[in-house]
Amino acid sequence: MPVALRRVQIAFCCLAMVFLIGPTLVIIPISFSSANFLSYPLPGFSLQWYEKILQPQPWMSALLNSLIIGVGATLVSTVLGTLAALGMSRGRLPARSMILAVVISPMIVPVVISGVGMYFFFARLGLVASFLGLVLAHAVLAVPFVLITVTATLKNFDMNLVRAAASLGASPFHAFRTVTLPLIAPGVISGALFAFVFSFDEVVVALFISGPGQRTLPRQMFDGLRDNIDPSILAMSTLLVIISIVLMGGGALAQKRAAANRSIANL
Amino acid sequence: MARAMTSDVLLRPRAGAADGQQGRVSALATGFRADRRRQTIVSLVLIGPLVAFIVFAFVLPLGTMLFHAINNPEVRNALPMTLASLEGWDGADTPPEAAFEALAADIRAAADPKVLAEAGRRLNYEITGFRSLLAKTVRTVRKALVEPARAQLLAIDGNWDKPAYWRVIQRNGAPLTAFYLLSAVDLRPGENGGVQMAPPEERLFLSTLMRTLTISALVTVICLFVAYPVANAIVAIGGRFSAIMLACVLLPFWTSLLVRTSAWIVILQKEGVVNRLLQALNITDAPLELVFNRTGLYIAMVHILLPFMVLPLVSVMKGISPSYVKASASLGAGPVTTFLRVYLPLTLPGVGAGCLLTFIISAGYYVTPTLVGGASDQMLSYFVAFYANTTINWGMSAALGVLLLACILALYGIVGRIVGIGRIVGME
The missing domain is CATH 1.10.3720.10 (MetI-like)
Structure with missing residues (x-):
């Protein structure tokens, strides 16, 4: 490629970088503002908005609700998704493409439609405005992410290792616990991370089926943005950005370990 | 394999050996098939919980939603006698006297006025103003029924004389409706069973x-x-x-x-x-x-x-x-x-x-x-x-x-x- 063109491309990429992460960075200083308006120049420094979000109502209780639902949904989707990924990777499955279509369908259907359906259906079962309802809803929407991530990991997994374990007298469960699971753990962990991030950020289904008792963090932010936006939302956003950087680092670490495991398995 | 066996059978002296081989092969094949079947069963057992979970928490909700797009229970629940009395009505002129009687009877028979309100809301989707017409009628008739019903209903609102209102009631006696799906693409059920474009101000x-x-x-x-x-x-x-x-x-x-x-x-x-x-x-x-x-x-x-x-x-x-x-x-x-x-x-x-x-x-x-x-x-x-x-x-x-x-x-x-x-x- 001509050098001039490459320079143009690099300049374009730098602009794109500003576009991608600039907005997130710009709002961080405003969260330390001493005023309650949302623009520069900042009149002074203050931690008042952080004090505000550390109050139990509404922010900390919303955070707690989100954590409870996120952990619940992650557990359900990781266990079911990993088991199914193991099943699907064993080959020789009747109606494989139909099963595949069913298990990834929650990812294909727009969340608004899933949300409305769950609202109609869960209302009959008394699951609307309950923690259980939200956990199940988030788990079913997050499960394709787990399935896809774990399946990708299993593709590089050598089934001969399990056969070797069995020939040495290990029971299937023992072989799974001591051979398979440690090797696919990075995939399972990144799948679980995906599931948690999905639930932690999900607002559409929460709008439909959460009651006042299960008000999640995204829902609190959504209502705040729609009604009256003040810097406490930006303070919460700043905390969430820090959390997402940590999670992204965790994801990268898991992938690195997966690569390391691959090279061990290939020895 | 088949040809090898035939040649074995032709060589009489080795028949016994051939039998043994055949037995071993079929035992191996059976074992192989059984193992494959076992593998498939294990796979299905591993996938089963997820499929069951998705069916419960996703497929059934989605199905419920799809069903709501064609479900049409409101008028059937609220006005069963009226619907029965409209059977056989051609829809051209004012309905028979019996229809007015039946409507008044339905209104008085309703145990829960909410059922009537839901029917009013449903009918209002098709003719604006139907909700208040029905609500007004329900209020008056439930207070005191004056015979004949026809005169009372017409006194409450002259619209009860119009066949179009009765036709909407009659049409919504069906348990399923295409009304919502048609509305989603700006169509309305037309007269005589056809479809027509919605009026321009309602095209959305x-x-x-x-x-x-x-x-x-x-x-x-x-x-x-x-x-x-x-x-x-x-x-x-x-x-x-x-x-x-x-x-x-x-x-x-x-x-x-x-x-x-x-x-x-x-x-x-x-x-x-x-x-x-x-x-x-x-x-x-x-x-x-x-x-x-x-x-x-x-x-x-x-x-x-x-x-x-x-x-x-x-x-x-x-x-x-x-x-x-x-x-x-x-x-x-x-x-x-x-x-x-x-x-x-x-x-x-x-x-x-x-x-x-x-x-x-x-x-x-x-x-x-x-x-x-x-x-x-x-x-x-x-x-x-x-x-x-x-x-x-x-x-x-x-x-x-x-x-x-x-x-x-x-x-x-x-x-x-x-x-x-x-x-x-x-x-x-």
């Missing part, structure tokens, strides 16, 4: 569908033009630059959607950073309207969907050997020809996957358009939620959901034929 959803598709298409195209050079740079330049660039693409991916949406609201507002910057640079005199309109919607949606375009492109571009481009250049092709004839065609699978993903996600998007768009920028998903939550018209909400779902499944069908669904979601 075809233009919403067009708007949804237009916005999604434009967002997809913008994303493609921004993502292509970026993805190419990530793959081609390498080193620290690529790592930083990739992190910039991934960070928004992991950052909360609401954080990014609130950031854009703050930045694009009248007093926001962008307007301050434009004024400081003397590009504009007065602050521009950048948010709560189409401009803000495009900016925020491109930002949110860009990673979904960049990542499939990067994964395809990584697999393209640089030798192809070099070979093309060594054969005398200029950079433009090389790009158009060699590089671009090789990246098309990534372009297809990225565009499909971006288009589908934006077509079903709810949060960002609701918060960043204006009243005239709302897409189908907004109305799905609006009818479910605000006006409690579940049938309409479900029918619009069906319309949106049909568009998206059609797209998946088309692209899935070409590339395969498993490949799009990264399972194969």
Whole structure:
């Protein structure tokens, strides 16, 4: 490629970088503002908005609700998704493409439609405005992410290792616990991370089926943005950005370990 | 195998040995088959819980929603006697005396007035004003029934004399209705069983569908033009630059959607950073309207969907050997020809996957358009939620959901034929 063109491309990429992460960075200083308006120049420094979000109502209780639902949904989707990924990777499955279509369908259907359906259906079962309802809803929407991530990991997994374990007298469960699971753990962990991030950020289904008792963090932010936006939302956003950087680092670490495991398995 | 056995059988002296071999082979085959069956059973047992869970928490809810698009219980529940009395009525003239009697009887027989209110709401979808007409009638008739019923009803409201009102009641005696689905594409059930366009002032959803598709298409195209050079740079330049660039693409991916949406609201507002910057640079005199309109919607949606375009492109571009481009250049092709004839065609699978993903996600998007768009920028998903939550018209909400779902499944069908669904979601 001509050098001039490459320079143009690099300049374009730098602009794109500003576009991608600039907005997130710009709002961080405003969260330390001493005023309650949302623009520069900042009149002074203050931690008042952080004090505000550390109050139990509404922010900390919303955070707690989100954590409870996120952990619940992650557990359900990781266990079911990993088991199914193991099943699907064993080959020789009747109606494989139909099963595949069913298990990834929650990812294909727009969340608004899933949300409305769950609202109609869960209302009959008394699951609307309950923690259980939200956990199940988030788990079913997050499960394709787990399935896809774990399946990708299993593709590089050598089934001969399990056969070797069995020939040495290990029971299937023992072989799974001591051979398979440690090797696919990075995939399972990144799948679980995906599931948690999905639930932690999900607002559409929460709008439909959460009651006042299960008000999640995204829902609190959504209502705040729609009604009256003040810097406490930006303070919460700043905390969430820090959390997402940590999670992204965790994801990268898991992938690195997966690569390391691959090279061990290939020895 | 078969031929070997025949020859064995022909050689009499070795018949016994052949029998033994045959026995061993069939035992092996049986064992092999049994093992395979066992493997399949184990697979199904592992997948079973997930399939059961998805059926319960996803397929059944989706089915319930689809059912609500055609479910029509209100009038049947509220006015059974009226419907019976209208059987055989030709719909041309004022209905028989018995129909008025039956309507009054239904109103007085209703144990729960809510059932009548629901029927009124349902009938109101077809004739505006039916709800208040029925409510008024219910109030008066339940207080005191005056014989004959016909005279009393006509005294309450002269509209009861019009066959059109009775025809709507008669039509909605059916347990299932196409009304909502027709309304979702701006059609109405016409007289004599046909369909007709809705009156112009009530046409709402075809233009919403067009708007949804237009916005999604434009967002997809913008994303493609921004993502292509970026993805190419990530793959081609390498080193620290690529790592930083990739992190910039991934960070928004992991950052909360609401954080990014609130950031854009703050930045694009009248007093926001962008307007301050434009004024400081003397590009504009007065602050521009950048948010709560189409401009803000495009900016925020491109930002949110860009990673979904960049990542499939990067994964395809990584697999393209640089030798192809070099070979093309060594054969005398200029950079433009090389790009158009060699590089671009090789990246098309990534372009297809990225565009499909971006288009589908934006077509079903709810949060960002609701918060960043204006009243005239709302897409189908907004109305799905609006009818479910605000006006409690579940049938309409479900029918619009069906319309949106049909568009998206059609797209998946088309692209899935070409590339395969498993490949799009990264399972194969």
